[in-house]
Amino acid sequence: MLTSSSENPSLQYLQDKHPRLCIFPVPSSPLHTLLIYRPPNCKNSLVNSKGKRTLPTMPPVISMPLPICLIENVEGNKLVVNKEAEKILLAISQPVVVIAIIGKYRTGKSYLMNKLAGSKTGFALGSSIQSKTKGIWMWCVPHPQNSGQTLILLDTEGLGDVEKGDCKNDAWIFSLAVLLSSAFVFNSLGTIDQQSMEQLHYVTELTKLIKLKSTEKKENTGEYKRFFPSFTWCVRDFTLLLEKDGKEITEDEYLLSSLEPKKGTDKLAKNYNLPRECILHFFHTHKCFVFDRPATKKKLQILETLEENELDEEFVKQAGKFYSYMISNSRVKTLEGGTEVTGRMLAVLTDSYVKAIQSGTVPCMENAVLALAEIENTGALQDALSKYECEMNKRVQRFPTETQQEFLNMHIECEKEAIKVFLGRSLNDKDQKYQRKMKEKIDNKMNEFSARNEKASRDLCRKLLQELSVTMENNVMAGEYSVPGGHKKYIMEKLRVMEAYNVRPGKGMKALEVIQEYMNEKKDIEAAIIQADETLTEKERQLAEERAQTENAERERQIMEQNNRDLQQSMEDQNRSFEQHKKMLMERMEQDRKMMQQQNELVISQKLKEQEMMMKAGFEDKIASLQEEIRALRNPPKSSCIVL
Template sequence: MPAALSMLLPVCLIENDGSNLVVNEEAKKLLAGISEPVIVVAIVGKYRTGKSFLMNRLAGSNSGFPLGSSIQSKTKGIWMWCVPHPQKPGHVLVLLDTEGLGDVEKGDSKNDTWIFSLTVLLSSALVFNSMGTIDQQAIEQLHYVTELTEVIKLKSSDAKDETAEYKKYFPSFTWCVRDFTLVLERDGKEITEDEYLRMSLELKPGENFQNFNLPRECIRNFFHSHKCFVFDRPTSTKNLHHLDELKESELEEEFVEQAARFYDHVMKSCNVKMLTGEIPVTGKMLGNLTSLYVDTIQSGSIPCMENAVLALTEIENTRALQDALSNYECGMNRHVPSFPTLTEQEFLNMHTKCLSGAIKVFMSHSLNDKDQKYLEELKNQIHKKKEEFMKINDYKSREVCKDLLQNLTLTIQNGLMLGRYSRCGGHKLFIMDKLQFLERYNRMPGKGVKSLEVLEDFIRENQSIEAAILAAEEKITQAENQLAESHSQAMEAQRQRESEEQRSRALQQALDKQSASHQQHINCMTDMMEQNRRRVIQDNMSLIAQRLQAQQSALSSTHQQTLNQLQRTIEELKIQNSQRHSGGGGGGCILC
């Protein structure tokens, strides 16, 4: 408990100038740092009765709360001293020392009533300090208890509070009688201090004793337990002026023993300050309660314990909600540097862990949230915060993926700039580069939950590029096909021309060859005919010679008619020979 340990001396909790009560913000800040349950022991009584000395003893010190040695009250308002409880670990002992009641310098008894009522409202153990004995005068000093029902309300309804109900919410009551000189006996029998208190609070029957009985009834009915301690004078009168400077050995032994019993009772028997519903009060809650009660009094209203609890519940639960929400935000902010998460489940695991921590914080700081109104509000606000962190996670995932895509598509971008895909087969090449970059993208770690979505968006956004490449390739292919067709047609025409020329040449060659062959044949035929003509002529000449020879041989035996006939024949033969020589058809010699 850092705040309590830092309190080496008391501080003023409620300042009082006689007409206004003001909560000291420094003291409230100290209480706000105490998250442990508090046991609040407050002391009231007339001024100059040694209240501060007892409170210093409870704090384990001889000094702290100022000890007045003059007729003027040293303590104004309500002073506070927080110390770790010496016998109850995890608890804080809050000591409240009030200004003396009945100070003639104040001149306003109502101010004392408010100081007393605030002490009752804030404490779990109320100590009343008086001098001498418990007699009518001493009890009349406690007339403030008779006014408690007028200055403190238990419930907000207009119905009158039952007196017995105050016991549930008011502190225990301890009466410390200082400078006690009587013998604790009754009817010759020794009695205890507690029996002495009970005897002093006994009622007298009859209507004539209403004023006598009223304060006693209030003490008996308002406080759930009653305890009494009597103290001898601590030291001689001359030493009382510097009591805080005396060592324990310089005090009266009987007083030291009595003070030790009082100390032991407070440490063992005084309980944690509780609110309705058995809600333990922490230092922070006590500070808020103090402000609520003081503000109510200063506004002219009557403090209502039920309303105070409701207001405190709202304050504490609102603060618990904010603390829990801050705990969730801090927890998730610690994870933000590791964003983006690989999967949504990984993010949900982070969220669930932080949500669990936030709910633990809320449950440890919340107050009486029976209908879970504030817990549900916490869950709603955490859900909104979760959505914000999801957006951060998604944003980081998108940025990582976009940067990755930008780097991985440099090859494709350069290819587009250099016209790598603006040719026949360019689309196929583009698809190959695209598949390669997709494979590399899928292998890269740390892309986060939006990996697929960003990739799909990227592909969708770049469909036009692929479509343009495909359309360009189709145009190029179409042009090349047309060019190829034109070239093919030209080649075919060329081939046909060449074929025709080849056929023409072959035909010409065949014709030339045929002509040559024909000419050769003609020449051969001419030569053969010439040869035949010559042979025929030669044969005819030979035949003529033979015939002439025959004729000459036969002249003598034939008659002149035959000779003449032969002569005609010879002439005819000459005529025929003459015609063949001039180009006539060569035929064989026609013999007579």
Template sequence: MGPEIAMPFPVCLIENREGKNLVINQEATQILYDITQPVVVVAIVGKYRTGKSYLMNKLAGKRNGFALGSTVESKTKGIWMWCVPHPSKPGHTLVLLDTEGLGDVEKGDSRNDAWIFCLAVLLSSTLVYNSVGTIDQDSVEKLHYVTELTERIKVKSSPKGEDEDDSAEFKRIFPSFIWCVRDFILKLELDGKPINEDEYLQNALKLKKGLNKNVMDYNLPRECIHHFFHSHKCFVFETPAPPSNLHRVEELPESQLCRNFVKQAEIFCEYVYVNSQTKTLAGGHTVTGRMLGNLTVTYVDSIRSGSVPCMENAVLALAQIENTAAIHEALSKYEDLMRQLAKSFPTESQEHFLNLQMECEKEAVRVFMDRSFKDDKREYQAQLMRDLNQKFGEFSLYNEEASARKCGALIQELSATLEQRLTHGDFCKPGGHKHLLEEKQKLVDAYNRTPGKGIKALVVLQEFLMEKTKMEAAILQADQSLTEREREIEESRIQREAAEQKMEIEKENNIRLEKLREEQAIGFEQQALMLKEKLEQDRSKILKENEWMMEERMKEKVAMEKDGFHHKAEVREEQVQTLKIQNAETSSSSWIADSICLLADAAAIFLPDVYGKAAVLASNLLKKVL
């Protein structure tokens, strides 16, 4: 979304109709589809009428926008969206999602509350939970939706075992977590010592020892918060205004709001701007607005169908959309660049044409690489390879035709006098054959001196000379100045030249075809090298993500051991060892080599004429990789 596109106010992204059906707003998704920038997505959830919308309006840099719901009727039904330029990340869009109040008695049916919460988690890179008063058992219990995430979200489409819990992967792809406590009136103290807001949160989320039901119920939401979200931050806010003015907070100038509240809101916004990360998928793939729009549709469609949203399936569906679009964009780029070059066709030589098109192909593949992701079987790159090869053939033919037209016009111009003299019978007299040869040689010399004829220059000339063979033979026979022996010698020469001309044409065509095959092989190597570069970048992201996950699990392990939860600490250690195995597999040379081999297999299907060379090039490239 460029600076010329702006959202003056929020729109409903997902409507919760009568608390029963979730409906996508096409206008809102179209706004997302138009955003090609990476997005930072901040969603806020919490009990209705707790001031969520005020914070979201502050993040948008506005006093009004999201409905505050200050009257008895709560305003937000579903999830509302506001996209604004990110204030501190140039080239990024800040997407704000304001959810309907959880536990709204007006809805009558609260079954969708959990789905609204899940969607906020799935779509955001930062999740803000808003509550009132203090972080006590009651406020934690109101966050029971977090304990239902394992039932309402799947990471993998088919876990290894029916009872396998894939929630260990939640932290990899879930948002960061911020708890905002509104109307906070307590002192931040613990055992008589001052503490900060984060220490207050961590103390409130500490687990209790024991195995009875009460302890397990107490621990479950706290453990989920620790286990699922990869960072935990807390902000406390004083009451913004006297009770008599709370219903019109959005109308009051900041000078009439509590000074500490305004300062706390500013600190909150600055933290979110600086620390909220770009939305990413597993593997570190950056999410753009259009990708977020497609994810939203996929998740809501899954919920509406009665299924549990599966992240893996959603990402695969998104990859199909993005990779197909990446092919289209790459081909469009190639065609645009080649059409510009075609204005100056024909090229002087085939080498010149091949060099130019290679640069165009490289740019096209770069466009594909920039947008494509999770093309694990290389099927989309293989499709691109086939389509580029087809387009290459079309422009190659166009270059040849341009050359043939230009050469044909030149031959016609240079041979006009010759044709006229042939028509008038000027050479049908003694010595005429000799004069014909002289005129023909002048034509050939003039033709060869003319630049810019293109790659069909020799073929067109040879074809013209072959066309004149019968005419030359007739004039030779009619030339009375020649002896029988001289005629025989000339006839032999004419036949020999005709055969040589035919061979020259075949040779030229064979050379051209061989160069085309070589170009395809070089193009394959170029694509393989670009794939290697992309895979190395992907591998770096995966390794970095896994390293971060190991650090998080080790921190959890240490905390569990310190608090005496040794069994839970052992589970964390097992998770760390699993991550180490994943990193070892990803670091192996075969991780990249296998993908390049898949690309070579695609060359066997789409470029059969050059498969042998492609296989050799792949082998040589693998040696470099290994």
């Protein structure tokens, strides 16, 4: 159960000062708290009828006062997902921008991540040679520029920690940072040279550490650029002048020149070129920042307590540029086709990748997305069904509807809202398997609501007839009609009841059937009255019975016509429903196609730059391979057809 902030005076003070800030401590983790801001236009109460705190239905903006370990490094070689951190991610329904940083331990990674969080403290900085961050730590904060997004910062344990003694563990931390992030930051000291490239040797092993597809024996490595994050290299304690051939260059030009391959086919050239080619080949965007030393060696030990005016001016300036760039340019994490990843989806992906590593297999992006799709599509189906029920329940007060068409129009409106919900969450729904399930379940729910609508009509009509026929029923019981001339009196009263019944509006679509059932119930009574009326001749009795039969047959004919009309309308509604599903699905597929096209254009632009660098270096074989990849991106396979 979510607990109140009243148990903690500091949190209570915060609650009092900011009434729209709802505070939920994380169970079994007293240092971590969910801060959920309820926007002014969110009308949902956070206190239910029993006085218990409840989460609003509007997607909350979740913030954490402190980071929490997302992936624990147990005993230096075993990776485990922290369940409390997983709960926090599962509560985030917004798209997420994920920035991960990695690098050798004690290079100041945590300072940059705290800067992105808008804080001086949070991620442990450490002031000794001992690495402070173990595993991967997570900090979720509202995106400072985009209100509909959550910024997730991932700080990784330092590579090459001598206390750990397991380079394979470093490789998995590196690959997880790549898999989970939409923006990847590599942090190093000094300059971009061969030594710093050697720290990045994990990038040369990515094809061994990460698989894109589960079936292909040989993967198209060009596809990695589509799925992998952007790449930013932060060079700390940089002391050189940014010059090349006597001319001033930018930081980005410095990075690209450092990534230029050397001509040659010997082992030295291959070892030199491999990490550079991998950085160019795997990551879709490349950015560089160089930083002066932030302060004197003595002050570095108390860095998180220093004010900006106590730090080196150039360092502060560069840190500001780094912050602005990363916040403005880091994109929402996406899957194939441009599907935006939410916190909930990131939790599932994290669990899938870590389980794969722990089982001794290589994390496969396709398998992880398939597992995610099962969860998301099942959730999308349930969300859509709940939306349909919710929307129909809002309209139940309008039951009974006067006609079947009026009810079907309600159904179509509510189904449209349900389809929106489904398509907004569904992922990789092959052959529309889940959408077809959704339609089937909504049709079943429609039948339930249709039965409720019919019952409402029947109940209302029976109650109305009961009220209108009180006099007639009393007269029958008193024998008022079992006298000479009684049949005429009975017919007059029956006509009065039927006329009053027919002119009463809002009876619903079962009005004819109910009056017919009512008259059938009274058939024997009327026959007895006819026989008891001594004033009637045999001919008149016969005519009276025939008239009653004719009236009954006419009502049966009208009921049959109405049922046929309703059946025809239901069939037309099924066609209308199918077309609605098809239309909205095609709109979604067109959006996906445009997103894929944008994704492809970005990758093509980067591959053209890569091709230009290879041309300068004279790598003809690599140019041909790149040209083939560019052709494939410009002519992607067509989307699968709709099979609804």
